[in-house]
Amino acid sequence: MDWVDTGYILSTQKHGETSAIIDVFTQDHGRHKGLVRGGISRKMRPVLQPGNYVNVEWRGRLSEQLGYYVVEAIDSRAAELMDDRLSLTGLNAMTAMCREMLPERERHFDIYNVFQIVLSNLHEVSIWPALYIRWEAGLLSALGYGLDFTRCAATGRNDNLTHISPRSGRAVSASAAEPYLDKLLRLPPFMRGENTSTPEDILDGLKLTGYFLETRVQWELNRTLPEARQQLVERLMAAEIAVQRVG
Numbered sequence: 001m002d003w004v005d006t007g008y009i010l011s012t013q014k015h016g017e018t019s020a021i022i023d024v025f026t027q028d029h030g031r032h033k034g035l036v037r038g039g040i041s042r043k044m045r046p047v048l049q050p051g052n053y054v055n056v057e058w059r060g061r062l063s064e065q066l067g068y069y070v071v072e073a074i075d076s077r078a079a080e081l082m083d084d085r086l087s088l089t090g091l092n093a094m095t096a097m098c099r100e101m102l103p104e105r106e107r108h109f110d111i112y113n114v115f116q117i118v119l120s121n122l123h124e125v126s127i128w129p130a131l132y133i134r135w136e137a138g139l140l141s142a143l144g145y146g147l148d149f150t151r152c153a154a155t156g157r158n159d160n161l162t163h164i165s166p167r168s169g170r171a172v173s174a175s176a177a178e179p180y181l182d183k184l185l186r187l188p189p190f191m192r193g194e195n196t197s198t199p200e201d202i203l204d205g206l207k208l209t210g211y212f213l214e215t216r217v218q219w220e221l222n223r224t225l226p227e228a229r230q231q232l233v234e235r236l237m238a239a240e241i242a243v244q245r246v247g
Contacts, residue, residue, distance in 0.1 A: 001067075002059045004072065005029050008115065010095045012048040014040055022048055022069060023057055025098050025115065030106045034058050034069035049078035051091045051119065074086060077119060089228070089235050090132060090156050094118060096226035101139055101217060111135070111142050129236060130190050130197055133205035136213065137191065145169065145216040147208075149192055152176055163187050164208060166215075185211060199236075216225040 001058070007026030015021045020039025025031050034056070036243055038044055047054065053075035060067030081088045094115065100109060114135045116224045121128045145168070151158040153170035161171040163184035177184050188201035198207075214225050 001061065002057065003029065004057045006053065006055050007032075007052050007112075008046055008077075008095070008119070009052045010099050011021035011050055012039065018072070020044070020048060020212050021066070022071070023080070023099055024054070024069070025095075025102070025112065025246070026056065027112055028107060028108070029058075030108060031098060031102045031104050032058065033104065034060075034067045036069045036071055045078065046076065047073045049076070050095045051078040051081070051121070052076050052158045077122075080120060081222060084123070086125060086235055086239055089232050090122055090128060091119065092228040093232040094132065094135070097136070097139065099211075100223070101143065101213070108142050111138055114138055125239075130203045130205070132232075133188075133191065133202070133209055135207075136209035136246070139211055140209065140216070143217055145212055147171075147212065149187065161187060161192060166211060169212060202236060206236070 001094060005026040005028050007024040010023040010025055010031065011023045015035060018038055020036050021033055021037055022039065023031060023033050034057060036044065036048065039048055048071065052073060055072040055074055057070040058067050059070070079092065081091055098115070102111070118128055118131045118135050135149060147163060147164060148170040151171065152173040153165055154159060154176035157173060160174045162174045163172040163177040164170065164187050165172055166183070166185055171187060172184055185206065186204040188197060188199055188205045191205055192198040201220055210225060212230070216242055218224055
């Protein structure tokens with residue numbers, strides 16, 4: 001049952017005196033845990049930091065076993081972001097969301113690909129917050145709770161869509177939304193394909209995806225969103241991030 005893959009470290013937990021259990025988001029095997037012998041050694045600790053891109057070889061007699069990992073570093077993304085508090089917060093939010101939301105051992109190729117894109121842009125604060133929100137919207141779709149931005153739930157038209165119904169997850173046009181603004185969630189233009197955004201757009205996007213992730217996904221598990229995700233919202237609010245390029 002052995003296999004080889006690449007992926008990103010999501011978490012590392014000490015196990016016994018010298019080993020560690022790591023959670024890795026892999027390209028072809030999904031979120032997959034395994035034991036690393038000597039994982040807390042001075043040599044391996046820097047390799048097993050959340051966010052690092054690694055090559056993993058998993059070995060186990062049966063597929064349902066925890067199994068063992070042999071890990072080799074490819075890119076130490078965590079170390080690159082240590083001096084950028086906001087970008088590191090984004091990294092922590094992404095790894096926490098993957099751990100919380102993705103079922104183990106289920107391949108999610110599209111989510112993995114966008115995960116890579118967001119991480120590769122974490123040094124560009126004018127880009128990554130909007131990409132992160134789009135990634136969360138994709139996460140909702142992958143889990144079976146996709147939002148519908150294509151046409152108005154009330155009129156069927158596809159123009160001037162400005163809000164989302166919290167009940168159905170479908171878009172609502174400006175005219176149809178007018179009597180119910182206090183009950184609807186704002187749909188930021190960049191989530192409809194426009195390539196600019198404002199600090200208000202970013203915060204509204206986080207509110208939108210966060211609402212559905214919490215009420216659709218986490219509610220069924222009797223959990224709230226990870227603390228790392230809330231820290232991301234708070235730090236983006238403090239920084240008033242304005243995104244100029246998202247396309």
